Amino acid sequence: MSLRIRVSFLALAAALLGAAWAAQAAPPPVADFFGPSAFGGAQLSPNGRYVAAKVPGASGRDRLAVVELATSKAQVVAEFSDGDIGDFQWVNDDRLLFDSTDKDVGAGDVTAAPGLFAVDRDGRNFRQLAQRRADFITTPAASKLLPWHTYMMPQRGAQDSDAVYVQSVNFAPGGGVRSTQLLRLDTRTGRSSGVPQPGSVQQWMLDARGEPRMATTLEDGKNTIWLRDDKMGDKWRPITTFDAWIAEAGGFSPLDFDSEGRLYVAARHGSDKTAVHTFDLAAGKIDPVPRFSVQRYDFSGRLIRSGGKLVGVRYLGDSYATEWLDPDLKALQETVDAKLPGLVNLISIPRRPESPFVLVTTYSDMQPRVYFVYNRETGKLTVLAQSQPKLDATKMGRQQLVSYPARDGMQIPVLLTLPNGAKTTDRLPMVVLVHGGPWVRGVTWGWSADAQFLASRGYAVLEPDFRGSTGHGAKHLTAGFKQWGRAMQDDVTDGTRWAIEQGIADPQRICIAGASYGGYATLMGLIREPDLYRCGVNWVGVTDIRLMYGGSWFHTSDLPPQYIRYGMPRLIGDLEKDADQLMAVSPVEQASRLHQPLLMAYGGADRRVPRAHGTRFRDAVGATNKNVEWIEYPEEGHGWRLAKNRIDFWTRVEKFLDRNIGSGAAGPKQAD
Incomplete structure (x- = not known):
């Protein structure tokens, strides 16, 4: 679909949403991109008659509300005077499970766990189920609660009783997860019972009945998949073992069971890309014929069940999409797409439908997420909420998913975001935005606050999925092993030069930026x-x-010990065997070579990349480069949790970029 058609529809959508958007001479304020979210998501009840949503109250605190869809009657059913509702899920049609958070407190100032709570959809029968603190002295009432390290399970259970499965987490000293125990919890009485486990379980999976059926353990760098076999008296038996960090034959990721007990898995099975296969539990083998695959990408997604059967597959291609297996749901998707053309429309359906309502989440590259309720009987589409109501989608930048050849011929996917109305030959000032991870997929078509903010300030934004990124097949992933600061960095450089050759970027006005691994690549890019x-x-x-690779008395890392011992030596490098290489690609060892203006920001409570990374480099580079701006948010961890800090950071970034490559920049000058 052309940009012109998409923008014309967004203008129509603005009228549909009733938003009073006026033409803006100045770009939107920083707070409109990075302030508190106006909506925390919604979930249909299993029967589809109600929707639960997290919404801010007058005080700004997030509350849990329930809407009866047939009457549009809404009621706040849970809230905290000194905190916010965190995650939530339906226990059954009449009861909800939720935890707490405090969005006004940084990671370093958190003094309590999320806890666990339950309440009926009419606000009655509230009950606390898990403690929030590990108090040495406790009360009789608190002693009946589950311990503070009890959390909701991401996968939903049967949702047909008052019971749910929850996880009790055993943490390592640095904060990494050693193992998880599964508990069956009655949300009305608070009584719980443990599920026998086959070892140090990292992940549990429930079957179509909502009962524990599969577990993944991690020992000595190996994952073992276990099956709870009802033919063996519900005893656990191993069905396969494979390397936890390097893909190998026999490895797979369990996805789900269908109502007949058939197991679906994501596996490569001799192919470069992962796809959905079935797994023969009796024979212990993967069916070689894929049931579902995604063109050009590894499969990433989930199966959708409704009415006791498998009805669809939600997957990530260029953007998120759904392949419906049920003809009626496929027709429903076509109807919704016709009403909301040019947008990604993700339909959420009830587990046991007893009403005509479904949820629709809509977005595009220019449109932040909007949530609708659709009535299948009347064809009426009703707005539930907007994630970024202050932003005018018609003024946002457009995105293109393209690729460029690296110096060795490998094709590197890249996401290009241009300012509104700009062309690919405008030779714009450009920000090369390098994703973190690095073993993640960074390129996905869809609205992004970071990219759109930069585009709103007049910058082209280039986001490469360099080798080592996931989602593009085994060859692309493994080509990044032990290539920090080497071929992975070359890919970023080659993408920047490609953008110059294409006329996208002004070669005299390019800045590189990123967080975590992206911050590492920023420093290496400036140095090299x-x-x-x-x-x-x-x-x-x-x-x-x-x-x-290790902590000290002055800092601790939350990287899992097994990853440090078995994964990092092969993915990044061995401390002893690759010592010279690791030193050569560590920015702190090359700090004297960096002379360009640099902005650095770190969280004082970061346990993934501790503050010492920042201070050591700041002190080293400061000896030869006086144009270094240092920002520290003492209460923050690995990223900015607090809205005030997000706004402050991006305000500083805006000024920094303007001085160096924006309208406030002087002409070309030599490095110091």
Whole structure:
């Protein structure tokens, strides 16, 4: 669909939503992009008669509300005077499970766990189920609660009784997860019972009946998949073992069981890309014929069940999409797409439908998420909420998913975001935004606050999925092993030069930026390519690779011990065997070579990339470069949890970019 058609529909959508958007001479304020969210998501009850949603109250605190869809009657059913509703889920048609958070407190100032609570959909029968603190002295009432390290399970159970399965987490000293125990919890009485486990379980999976059926353990760098076999008296038996960090034959990720007990898995099975296969539990083998695959991508997604059967597959391609297996639901998707053309429309259906209502989540590259309720009987589409109501979608930038050849010929996917109305030949000032991870997929078509904010300030934004990124097949992933600061960095450099050759970027006005691994790549880009990048923005970035492998008296890391011992030596490098290479690609060892303007920001409570990474590099680079701006948010962890800090950070980024590559920048100058 062309940009012109998409924008014309967004203008129509603005009228549909009743938003009073006026033409803006100035770009939207920073707070409109990075302030508190106006909506915390919604979930249909299993029968589809009600929707639960997290919404802010007059005080700004998030509350839990329930809407009866047939009458549009809404009621707040739970709230805290000194905190916010966190995650929530339906226990059954009449009861909800939820936890708490405090969005006004940074990670370093958190003094309580989320806890667990339950309440009826009419606000009655509230009950606390888990403690929020590990108090040495306790009360008789508190002693009946589950311990503070009890959390909701991401997967829903049967949702046909007052019972749910929850997880009791055993944490390592640094904060990583050692193992999880599964508990069956009655949300009305608070009574619980443990589920026998086959070892140090990292992940549990329920079957179509909502009962524990599969577990994944991690021992000595190996994952073992276990099946709870009803033919063996519900005893656990192993069905396969494989390397936890490097893909190998026999490895797979369990997805779901259908009502007949058939197991669906995501596996490569001799192919470069992962796809959905079935697994023969009796023979212990993967069916070689894929049941579902995604063109150009590894499969990433989930199966959708409703009415006791498998009805669809939600997956990530260029953007999120759904393949419906049920003809009626396929027709429903076509109807909704016709009403909301040019947008990604994700339909959520009830588990046991007893009403005509479904939820629709809509977005595009220019449109932040909007939530609708659709009545299948009347064809009426009703707005439930908007995630970013202050932003005018018609003024946002457009995105393109393209690719470019790296110097060795490998095709590198890249997401290009241009300012509203700009062309790909405008030679714009550009920000190369490098994703973190790095073993994640960074390129997905859809609205992004970071990219759209930068585009609203007049910058082209280039986001490469360099080798080592996931989602693009085994060859693309493994080509990044032990390539920090080497071929992975070359891919970013090659993408920048490609953008210059295409006429997208002004070669004299390019800045590189990123967080975590992206912050690392920012520093290495400035060091290795002093004539390519005019400036850099690094937040929470790795600066000393060796520091990642262990803590000290002064800092601790939450990286899992098994990953440090078995994964990192093969993915990043061995501390002893690859010592010279790791030193050569550690920014702190090359700090004297960095002379461009640099903005650095770190969280004082970060346990993923501890503050020491930032201070060591700041002190080292400061000896030869006086154009370094340092920001520290003492209460923050690995990223900015607090809205005030997000707004402050991006305000500083805006000013920094303007001075160096924006309208406030002087002409080309030599590095110091």
